[in-house]
Amino acid sequence: MHKEHTLTKNQQIIFDLIDKSPEPMKAYSILFNVQKKGIKAPLQVYRALDKLVEIGKIHKIESRNAFIACHNSSCQVANATAFSICEICEKVTEISSVGLSKYLANFKDKDGMKYSKYNLEFFGLCKKCTLK
Amino acid sequence: MHKEHTLTKNQQIIFDLIDKSPEPMKAYSILFNVQKKGIKAPLQVYRALDKLVEIGKIHKIESRNAFIACHNSSCQVANATAFSICEICEKVTEISSVGLSKYLANFKDKDGMKYSKYNLEFFGLCKKCTLK
DNA sequence: TTTAAATTGTTATAATATAACATCATGTAA
DNA sequence: TTACATGATGTTATATTATAACAATTTAAA
Ligand SMILES: [Zn+2]
Ligand SMILES: [Zn+2]
Ligand SMILES: [Zn+2]
Ligand SMILES: [Zn+2]
Numbered sequence: 001m002h003k004e005h006t007l008t009k010n011q012q013i014i015f016d017l018i019d020k021s022p023e024p025m026k027a028y029s030i031l032f033n034v035q036k037k038g039i040k041a042p043l044q045v046y047r048a049l050d051k052l053v054e055i056g057k058i059h060k061i062e063s064r065n066a067f068i069a070c071h072n073s074s075c076q077v078a079n080a081t082a083f084s085i086c087e088i089c090e091k092v093t094e095i096s097s098v099g100l101s102k103y104l105a106n107f108k109d110k111d112g113m114k115y116s117k118y119n120l121e122f123f124g125l126c127k128k129c130t131l132k
Numbered sequence: 133m134h135k136e137h138t139l140t141k142n143q144q145i146i147f148d149l150i151d152k153s154p155e156p157m158k159a160y161s162i163l164f165n166v167q168k169k170g171i172k173a174p175l176q177v178y179r180a181l182d183k184l185v186e187i188g189k190i191h192k193i194e195s196r197n198a199f200i201a202c203h204n205s206s207c208q209v210a211n212a213t214a215f216s217i218c219e220i221c222e223k224v225t226e227i228s229s230v231g232l233s234k235y236l237a238n239f240k241d242k243d244g245m246k247y248s249k250y251n252l253e254f255f256g257l258c259k260k261c262t263l264k
Numbered sequence: 265t266t267t268a269a270a271t272t273g274t275t276a277t278a279a280t281a282t283a284a285c286a287t288c289a290t291g292t293a294a
Numbered sequence: 295t296t297a298c299a300t301g302a303t304g305t306t307a308t309a310t311t312a313t314a315a316c317a318a319t320t321t322a323a324a
Binding site (some may be wrong): 110 | 255258
């Protein structure tokens, strides 16, 4: 479960926008959409994004340079994330699988190294795009 | 195993550079390093990088916007990649684990969707940095 | 209340990546 | 061999993503 953080004004504006969006949002698209609320510069957006990622309210989809709200109580403060990405329509879904997160949290490499954090992105076709 | 491709001149120059590098290389650092060999523009670099990624000779480390040569015969043409990344020294290692790749290749989400491709990035401290 | 830490606002700039178009090389089919 | 398709190259310009630097303000502890 996420620790509760009181979001600041900018953070709240930007989180609300991302949270309402059905698809991941890019930083400059966010900027465009919040300019009427007084957020005028890229840095204001990036600072809010950094914080929101840090506290686990949103995640960055690295392969797309885009941000999505977290709807998964099991990804502890952004330390363990998994997504499926449709290569046609670009729909992104956060994967919530106890089996997967357990497997990855316990994964040790050859040297016995254990990792504190991971990000996994699966690519394929979503249901809708498979039928086409 | 990788299908053999005959690399073109630019592709070969850029692959050789990345292959020799002990750490992932960024596009503009590559550009700087190959300018004396006649590759002068970003596009020439990005085109070679795209092709090398496509045929599986190199991989992109998405969280770092950097490129590393593949030394793992089991990642079929860039479709299934896993890396460990040290958050202090930024050392990146390609993970070669039959167990992990089998697990991920067979992973199905809630909807029974199977994925054709994935990229996994683990973060933590490498051996050297753990001892410090 | 004082003081440190976090957040904000602002301008400028750095770093990463692609568009558009002309040319050249290579292989394949008529 | 010629004609054609395909892929690779060269080049200029531009789009997209992200951070540096610094001043001012707000917030929350000590
Ligand atoms: Zn999440
Ligand atoms: Zn789709
Ligand atoms: Zn590989
Ligand atoms: Zn390290």
